[in-house]
Amino acid sequence: MATDTRTRMIEATALLIRKRGYHGTSLNDILSASGAPRGSLYFHFPGGKDQLVIEVTRASVADVTERLGAALLEESDPAVAVHHIYQSVGRMLEENEFSLGCPVAPVVLDAPNNVPDLIEICRSAFEQWIGLLRQAFVRAGVPERRAQALALLVESSLEGLMVIARATRDRTPLAAVADEVAALVEQAVLAGGVAHPAKTAV
Amino acid sequence: MATDTRTRMIEATALLIRKRGYHGTSLNDILSASGAPRGSLYFHFPGGKDQLVIEVTRASVADVTERLGAALLEESDPAVAVHHIYQSVGRMLEENEFSLGCPVAPVVLDAPNNVPDLIEICRSAFEQWIGLLRQAFVRAGVPERRAQALALLVESSLEGLMVIARATRDRTPLAAVADEVAALVEQAVLAGGVAHPAKTAV
DNA sequence: TATTATGTAGACCGATTGTCATATTCTGGG
DNA sequence: CCCAGAATATGACAATCGGTCTACATAATA
Numbered sequence: 001m002a003t004d005t006r007t008r009m010i011e012a013t014a015l016l017i018r019k020r021g022y023h024g025t026s027l028n029d030i031l032s033a034s035g036a037p038r039g040s041l042y043f044h045f046p047g048g049k050d051q052l053v054i055e056v057t058r059a060s061v062a063d064v065t066e067r068l069g070a071a072l073l074e075e076s077d078p079a080v081a082v083h084h085i086y087q088s089v090g091r092m093l094e095e096n097e098f099s100l101g102c103p104v105a106p107v108v109l110d111a112p113n114n115v116p117d118l119i120e121i122c123r124s125a126f127e128q129w130i131g132l133l134r135q136a137f138v139r140a141g142v143p144e145r146r147a148q149a150l151a152l153l154v155e156s157s158l159e160g161l162m163v164i165a166r167a168t169r170d171r172t173p174l175a176a177v178a179d180e181v182a183a184l185v186e187q188a189v190l191a192g193g194v195a196h197p198a199k200t201a202v
Numbered sequence: 203m204a205t206d207t208r209t210r211m212i213e214a215t216a217l218l219i220r221k222r223g224y225h226g227t228s229l230n231d232i233l234s235a236s237g238a239p240r241g242s243l244y245f246h247f248p249g250g251k252d253q254l255v256i257e258v259t260r261a262s263v264a265d266v267t268e269r270l271g272a273a274l275l276e277e278s279d280p281a282v283a284v285h286h287i288y289q290s291v292g293r294m295l296e297e298n299e300f301s302l303g304c305p306v307a308p309v310v311l312d313a314p315n316n317v318p319d320l321i322e323i324c325r326s327a328f329e330q331w332i333g334l335l336r337q338a339f340v341r342a343g344v345p346e347r348r349a350q351a352l353a354l355l356v357e358s359s360l361e362g363l364m365v366i367a368r369a370t371r372d373r374t375p376l377a378a379v380a381d382e383v384a385a386l387v388e389q390a391v392l393a394g395g396v397a398h399p400a401k402t403a404v
Numbered sequence: 405t406a407t408t409a410t411g412t413a414g415a416c417c418g419a420t421t422g423t424c425a426t427a428t429t430c431t432g433g434g
Numbered sequence: 435c436c437c438a439g440a441a442t443a444t445g446a447c448a449a450t451c452g453g454t455c456t457a458c459a460t461a462a463t464a
Binding site for chain 4: 026027028039041042048049
Binding site: 228229230240241243244250251 | 419420421422423424
């Protein structure tokens, strides 16, 4: 039974942070959302709110990492995989009426600087996600350097789109960017097997 | 002077919100940062914190809009202009030791849902910025639809990069994505004036 | 029954927001 | 030069909320 209360707390907190950020989520919110009594929080998380948020963020990141990795592995063409990823983010936003975003962004923008563990978790989250994307591109023949740039482009645009879509309550930007980026990835894959990539700008 | 205190409050709040978000910024923080006493806040902003944040966000958005518009006008080649924009965001991040981000994102992720004015300001901010980018691309000969997709890509990646760079305390992702996106814009400009979006212009 | 592991309740205290009565500064008219 | 009154500034105050902690209750075990 212990774990039940504990996991309910973690899940409730994960949702609330994605909705309202670190400071926007109070213990009262967490308790009423998880139906747990006040004191239980300090039994399960002696470190208080910070410890709870750290565990929540760790779990959320692991979840995203797993799903991102799976999505990239089940499609051999990374352009298709990338397209799927944008679609699934769009679906997630719509299903939650645009009130939910990335679990990491609110922590980065909102969290107190005096919790180094939390910042490290966020840093490593982005590193992992970008790394997964880069690897997928490399596997498809894109040169390392270009693969990294594309991975950054995909990850950053997704992160940004989650913010923009939340403000505009509109899913269509996701689709437009998905097309553009998928085409670019496709092009990089084709160019990667052949000569050298177009890298010059201006 | 009255306006002096008022503007100092607005400027202090703008900074704090970009650093720590809506809920992470307390009235005490604002007061001590602006050197104003408590009561003055409610004299200048009878609506309290919400009114203050609304005015602050409006001002910040106007500022960004103005600078973005100027950056896009002073360069005829939008690829170059886009490159400059990424650079200037990177510079801003570095100069502030990666503790500052977009003024709108924290409000979107963090703000209370019961202030519709605030949400509307954020929605319209993204609309304006994307519109400015789209117009610049259209002026350079990119078809409307493609221009919109590219504008979304630029804006979303910038927004995302500000979050990622803050977590990683690293400016290099900005440069990598800037190269990639500028090349893509260049390509779209070349293709736009001509016939069809064909192969890569190496 | 005694002891320990697990879970709960609510008191505590500082922080936060918003209000108010009073002080000070500014302004123009006599 | 002074004064009336409008505009602005001030910090003490109340109400609420937030996070933390200690004392208590229950269940399992020996």
